[in-house]
Each structure stands twice: as structure tokens, then as C-alpha cells.
Amino acid sequence: MLHTLSPQSLLLAQTLVRMNTISANSNLELIDFAQSHLAALGVKSRITYNAERTKANLFATLGEGKPAGVIVSGHTDTVPWDGQDWSVDPLSAVVQNERLYGRGSADMKSFIAIALSNAKRFLESDAPFAVHFAFSYEEEIGCFGVKELIADMRDAGIKPVACIVGEPTSMVPAIAHKGVYRYKCCVRGKEAHSSLTPKSVNAIEMAARVIGKVRDMAEGFERSEARYEGFDVPFSTASVGQFHGGIADNVVPRDAEFRYEFRDLPTADAGKMQAEVVAYAGSLEPAMKKVAPDTGFSFETICEIPSFLGAADNPITKLAQRLAGEERTTLVAFGTEAGLFKNAGIPTVVCGPGSIEQAHQPDEYVSLEQLARCELFMERLASTPSIG
Secondary structure: OOOOOHHHHHHHHHHHOOOOOOOOOHHHHHHHHHHHHHOOOOOOEEEEEEOOOOEEEEEEOOOOOOOOOEEEEOOEEEOOOOOOOOOOOOOOOOOOOOOOEEEHHHHHHHHHHHHHOHHHHHOOOOOOOEEEEEEEEEOOOOOHHHHHHHHHHHOOOOOEEEEEEEEOOOOOOOEEEOEEEEEEEEOOEEEEHHHHHHHHHHHHHHHHHHHHHHHHHHHHHHHHOOOEEEEEOOOOOOEEEEEEEEEOOEEEOOOEEEEEEEEEEOOOOOHHHHHHHHHHHHHHHHHHHHHHHOOOEEEEEEEEEOOEEOOOOOHHHHHHHEEEEEEEEEEOOOOOOOOHHOOOOOOEEEOOOOOOOOOOOOOOOOEEEHHHHHHHHHHHHHHHOOOO
């Protein structure tokens, strides 16, 4: 018999989707809502803020005093929808054709909503472990919030034994994903009239040489890197996403800037990739400085989302398979907070409703069937006798 999604879970999912928490905005409306929902059940929440106190994480324990805990993790921010061709209001949370539409419906407010809907069930559970809710900010732009959440959890002496990150995997447990490392490179050259190029340092041309290095590295990964089968692209990738420079055709440009990223396999080392780019840029600087001593390159880290590598035989993976009713595991191409939890010493798996193919798209949606499967997953978690 198929599980039917409860009206409460659907209503909560619609409520969260209707909150505009794109990463550029505050997420406090959602955090305050979740905190109040839990407080009504007698659950206290730990809140950690960003420096401006405009955004926050929430961490709450359901089953205080139990010797172990499983984290149920989700991010509260969404990507924007500017320029996308939607047929419905992105904040409408309308249900049509057995689908819930709206920004964040798949990625990943519905998972958070179903967790909240089952809070009372977790509180009343006889399971020998607590359930921790971990809801973060700014995952979409670099997993910044969860780093503060994990640090606060560590400072408080909270030691969960496992973590389930509810990103959209169609309820198939995912045990690996690539990392995402983004950087900005600023080039300072020396301007001159374009008829006097020997007296100048062309920032665009110097930037182009480093961009060529990034491209050479990308071709090297594709040509030579050991494959990690199961990924859509089974090798690491590198690409340049933005470039800015120049003010006029007859002015040798003083400044240029570009942004690039590495998506490294769990078996690769993004730190070494970035060090190779920095070293190559450094090799160009002596010739630049002969013309003008203040020329050169500077680098800024935009985001560092570590790759994630779990294991098919890990108890949390096996548990997620049982709860989801799935024999399979999968790998996903997108980045999540899983690597940060794993690097904090917490065995982790990624499993949630919906598909990444709908996430970030116009008319983003999650099917009610997927939400029902997620709700059953939560109900089974509340009644499971052990994690192992």
C-alpha cells in the first residue's frame, strides 16, 4: 500500500516555499517559524547568526538525553529566479498535477518541512537515539552557514553519530559527490596608450595566460585523470565563469578580473589544483614587474565546498536504504554540505525527495509521490530500533 502524504506536511512545505529566502535575502522568517514550531512542542533551538545577524542557522535536539543522535540536515536558502520563464509565481507553492511548484520545492524546503512535520513523532519515539535538526543558511553560495553550525555543535560538546543531508536524490541514498572550489583572480597591469605597448603591462593578456593554464589543466584531467565511474563526468573539471577587463580599444588595460572553479573528484586534491594556478601566475610576475613594480596577481577564495565520499557499507548508508526502501545507492554531480559533516567526523549520507533536474529551473517542482516517500522515511526513522 502506497503511503499518502499528510495534509500537515504539504501545508508546511507550501508555507516554507512561500518565504522568499533567496541567498541574497535574510532567512530569519523561516528560522523564526521553525523555532516557534519546535518551541510549541517544548523543544529549545540553538541559533547561530552571521556577522550582521541577518541570517541564522538552527540546531535542535529531539530526544534530549539519549546517548546518540542522527542529524537531519537541510539548507534554508534558495537560488533566485531572475530572468527565468516561469508559468506560475515562484512563491505561489501551487499544487498542480500531483506536483508542488515553487522555488525551493525540490531544493530543499520540502525536506525541511517534512522533518518539522514529524517533530512530535521524533519526540515521542522509543528509538535509542535522538534526532537533531540542522537547518543552515547560504549553502547555495558556498556552504557558509553550516560551518558556523558545526563549530557551535562542537563547542557545545554535541557529538552526533550520523547525518542525513536531505538534498534531492529522488530518495536514493547518495554516497559521493565532487567538491566545488571557486576563486577570483585580479590582475594589476600598467596602462598606456595602445601605440606604446612596450611601456605597458596588459592585464587582459596576462589574465588570458592564466586562463589558458586553467584550460590546460581541464584538458589534462579529461585526458589523464583516473576515472571515478558513476559520475556523469567521471573526472575532475575546471572552467572559467566570468571575465571583466578593459575600458577602451586604444587603452592598454591596467586591470582585469576573472573567476574560475574546480570540481574535484573525491579522490583528487583541489588544494593542489589551486596551488598550481597560483604558482603559474607567480612565474609570470618577474617580467611584469620589470615594466612596473606594482603589477601582479592576487587571488581570493569565493567558496570551498569539499567533496564527499561515504561508503555503501556504512551503517548510515544501510539505514538510509532501509528507510527509503531502496537497494541502490547513487553518486550525485552537485555539491552539498555532506563533505563538511563528514570532515567533522560524522558519517554522512545524502538522501531527499525530488530531483536535481528540477532544482534551479523555471517551474521548479517536487512530486507529491516523492514527498510521501520522504514522509515515510521520517516515520520509519522515528521507529527504527537502531542505527546499525
